[in-house]
Every structure is written in C-alpha cells, then in structure tokens.
Amino acid sequence: MPGIIVEGLSKSFQYYKKEVGLASSLRNLFRREMLTKEAVKGISFEIPEGEIVGFLGPNGAGKTTTLKMLTGILYPTSGSASILGHVPWERRKAFKKQFAIVMGQKSQLWWDLPANESLHLNKHIYEVEDGQFRRTVDELAELLDVKELLGVQVRRLSLGERMKLELIASLLHQPRVLFLDEPTIGLDILSQRRIREFLKYYNQQQRTTIVLTSHYMNDIEDLCKRTIIVNSGRIVYDGSLAAVNRQLGQKKLMKIKLGEPVDPRRLERFGRVRECSGMEAVLEVDKSDLKERSKEMLEHLPVLDFTIEEISIEEGIALLYAKEAAS
Numbered sequence: 175m176p177g178i179i180v181e182g183l184s185k186s187f188q189y190y191k192k193e194v195g196l197a198s199s200l201r202n203l204f205r206r207e208m209l210t211k212e213a214v215k216g217i218s219f220e221i222p223e224g225e226i227v228g229f230l231g232p233n234g235a236g237k238t239t240t241l242k243m244l245t246g247i248l249y250p251t252s253g254s255a256s257i258l259g260h261v262p263w264e265r266r267k268a269f270k271k272q273f274a275i276v277m278g279q280k281s282q283l284w285w286d287l288p289a290n291e292s293l294h295l296n297k298h299i300y301e302v303e304d305g306q307f308r309r310t311v312d313e314l315a316e317l318l319d320v321k322e323l324l325g326v327q328v329r330r331l332s333l334g335e336r337m338k339l340e341l342i343a344s345l346l347h348q349p350r351v352l353f354l355d356e357p358t359i360g361l362d363i364l365s366q367r368r369i370r371e372f373l374k375y376y377n378q379q380q381r382t383t384i385v386l387t388s389h390y391m392n393d394i395e396d397l398c399k400r401t402i403i404v405n406s407g408r409i410v411y412d413g414s415l416a417a418v419n420r421q422l423g424q425k426k427l428m429k430i431k432l433g434e435p436v437d438p439r440r441l442e443r444f445g446r447v448r449e450c451s452g453m454e455a456v457l458e459v460d461k462s463d464l465k466e467r468s469k470e471m472l473e474h475l476p477v478l479d480f481t482i483e484e485i486s487i488e489e490g491i492a493l494l495y496a497k498e499a500a501s
C-alpha cells in the first residue's frame with residue numbers, strides 16, 4: 175500500500191516586488207507590483223510504505239516547498255496529497271502522530287535548555303506513554319552514542335551532536351513517515367556517515383517511510399534506491415540512482431593551467447572544450463580516455479598543472495534533464 179500519494183501538487187507564492195532606493199520605496203507605497211513564483215508545478219508520485227526516497231535537485235528546485243506541503247506547513251495552490259490516508263494540510267491530530275520532519279537548518283530543541291527538556295515536551299505534545307518514552311530515548315541515545323549529552327544545554331553541543339538529538343526528538347512518537355530536509359548539512363564526513371548508518375538501521379527495524387532531501391550525493395547513494403529529481407518545480411527523473419550515476423560518472427572535468435596562451439582549437443583533440451580563457455582551460459573528457467588524453471596533453475601542450483574533477487551533481491542533473499527533455 176502506498177504510504178504517500180501525490181497528484182498534481184502545485185504551489186505558487188505571491189509577493190510584492192521590492193525595489194532598491196528611497197524614491198522607489200516611496201513609489202512602492204502607492205503602487206506595488208505583485209509577482210508570482212511557481213515553486214512547485216504539478217508533481218505526482220507514489221511512495222510505498224517502508225521505502226527511502228531521495229529528493230534531489232538544484233537550489234530553488236522546490237524540494238523544501240514540497241516537503242512543507244507534505245507535512246501540512248503549507249497549503250498547496252492545487253493538487254492533492256495523501257500521507258497514510260491523511261490530507262497533510264488538514265493538520266488532524268491523528269496525522270501529526272504519524273509523521274515527523276527534521277530540518278537540518280532549523281532546530282526543534284530549546285536552545286537554552288538541555289535536550290532532555292525538549293524530549294519531555296515532545297513526550298507531552300505527542301502523548302507518548304512513560305514506558306515507551308524511556309525505552310525509545312534509551313535505545314536511540316545508545317545507538318547514536320549521545321547518552322552523556324542528554325543533560326547538556328543544547329547551545330553547547332556541536333552541530334553533529336545536536337542533529338542526533340534532533341533525530342531522537344522527532345522519533346519519540348515512532349512516526350511511520352519521516353521527512354528529512356538536509357539532515358547532514360554542515361556536518362563533517364564522519365558525522366554524516368553516523369547519521370546515515372543510523373537512518374538505514376532505523377528504516378530496516380521500523381519500516382519507516384523516509385523522504386530525504388540532500389545536496390550530498392553520498393547521502394542519497396547510501397540510503398536511497400529510488401531518487402526523485404526536481405528541477406524548476408517539476409519532476410525530471412524518478413527512478414534508480416544508477417542512471418544518474420552513469421550520467422555523472424561517464425565524464426570527468428580536466429582543469430588545466432598552461433604556461434603560455436594556447437588556441438582553443440589545439441585543445442579540441444583532448445576533449446570537449448568547456449572554457450578556455452588565456453592560460454586556463456576546462457575540458458570534458460570521457461572517463462575511459464582519461465589516462466591516454468592526459469598523457470598526450472602533457473606531451474603536446476605547455477601544461478603547468480592539471481586536476482581531474484567529478485562533474486557536480488547539479489550539472490549531472492542538468493545533463494539528465496536535457497536528455498529527458500530531448501527524448
């Protein structure tokens with residue numbers, strides 16, 4: 175049975191145009207221009223219970239707006255959504271007990287109090303009975319290795335420690351659907367890995383449906399078999415990450431520093447020339463040709479230095495999007 179059903183969901187924001195300068199501000203007092211931003215444009219998908227789905231997309235693609243609609247924080251402009259049979263924006267108590275949202279950029283813990291206090295507050299809000307509260311806190315604090323930190327004022331915790339406690343606070347009532355908006359943002363690699371391991375374990379144990387947005391490809395690769403990619407408010411891809419990886423992995427970027435200016439035409443035989451400005455150039459090279467091309471380039475060009483880089487997620491997504499649009 176699908177845990178989440180979304181059909182034709184859209185959200186437009188209306189706001190007034192703000193102009194710079196005193197004269198424009200005064201003019202705005204009398205005549206304000208209304209603008210509309212279509213953040214989400216009729217997206218549809220279904221997620222079966224227990225699945226972990228990655229929600230990927232460049233900045234401003236509409237990920238957070240979608241999550242906000244699915245958790246009832248925002249009303250949609252049109253379309254429908256059902257989370258375990260509930261309409262999120264009706265904000266019924268029964269729905270609130272079924273889901274949780276964790277935002278990496280926003281804290282639900284009281285800053286000046288120890289996390290323990292916030293956990294007790296959530297216990298009351300979600301009407302969690304004493305036994306379940308104790309068992310859940312003990313188990314999760316042990317798993318996340320934060321037992322000693324429950325009594326520490328939240329403002330004194332590191333970002334990674336705080337995120338672990340945020341997760342405990344959001345899982346106290348054992349939600350069946352968990353929305354995570356950039357849960358690992360700003361964390362070091364080790365902390366990111368700990369959070370991912372925890373989420374994987376928790377999903378296997380509890381069969382909680384998880385929708386995760388992240389800019390870190392590792393998060394998505396490690397946790398999600400299925401990825402929904404949004405771009406400019408539309409779904410441009412829904413499927414396994416393997417295809418995205420193939421798209422990203424086939425090519426590499428070669429960034430070259432030259433000892434003297436070179437005609438871009440001389441670079442073309444080594445790969446597709448993306449940029450060439452005086453003494454620097456960026457070439458797109460097939461992964462399979464990389465070794466050969468590097469060797470030839472060092473032999474035939476006045477290369478001072480070069481680096482080989484992966485194509486960024488954003489770009490991979492854009493490439494994929496261009497392919498989808500063309501097919």
Ligand SMILES: Nc1ncnc2c1ncn2[C@@H]1O[C@H](COP(=O)(O)OP(=O)(O)OP(=O)(O)O)[C@@H](O)[C@H]1O
Nearest residue numbers: 187189211213231232233234235236237238239240
């Ligand atoms: N309250 C608002 N009023 C006007 N425009 C908004 C509002 N909230 C979001 N937007 C716009 O809607 C678009 C989608 O924003 P959203 O936050 O959903 O993107 P996102 O995919 O989560 O991006 P990011 O990865 O940067 O967090 C953006 O262009 C944003 O500026």
